[in-house]
Amino acid sequence: EQDMDARAVLFGGWEDAELCRSIASQSGAKPLIAAGEATLLQSAALVERCAALVSNDSAMAHIAAAMGTLVVDIFGPTIPTFGFTPYGQGHCSIEYNLACRPCGRHGSASCPVGTHECMTGITSDQVFEALSDMVDHNTG
Numbered sequence: 044e045q046d047m048d049a050r051a052v053l054f055g056g057w058e059d060a061e062l063c064r065s066i067a068s069q070s071g072a073k074p075l076i077a078a079g080e081a082t083l084l085q086s087a088a089l090v091e092r093c094a095a096l097v098s099n100d101s102a103m104a105h106i107a108a109a110m111g112t113l114v115v116d117i118f119g120p121t122i123p124t125f126g127f128t129p130y131g132q133g134h135c136s137i138e139y140n141l142a143c144r145p146c147g148r149h150g151s152a153s154c155p156v157g158t159h160e161c162m163t164g165i166t167s168d169q170v171f172e173a174l175s176d177m178v179d180h181n182t183g
Contacts, residue, residue, distance in 0.1 A: 099116075
């Protein structure tokens with residue numbers, strides 16, 4: 044938030060609300076927590092007003108792309124070559140290449156090797172750099 048002069052919005056379902064509250068309390072910022080509060084249509088309206096969305100490879104990434112919002116799409120157990128990236132332009136994908144990826148067409152509920160390195164290997168600096176580049180190259 045502070046480095047980009049922006050306010051973050053944390054999206055998710057009711058099952059993500061506690062995690063989002065924990066993230067918010069540890070961030071030192073004051074993000075809007077939409078997880079468990081906003082309906083799908085309300086989330087789409089909110090994401091349309093965002094400059095960009097950082098998301099795992101989920102429905103929210105596709106909704107954001109459809110609404111014309113820039114997307115940084117994080118792939119963990121799945122891979123972009125499966126064709127699940129958002130349609131069109133204005134998105135980039137981040138992934139951590141490992142021999143065990145993909146661990147399934149739609150990922151896996153548990154990590155087959157027990158490390159979740161496909162996600163933990165992606166740093167916040169990598170995500171922030173991709174986000175900054177995306178915003179810089181698409182806002183003039």
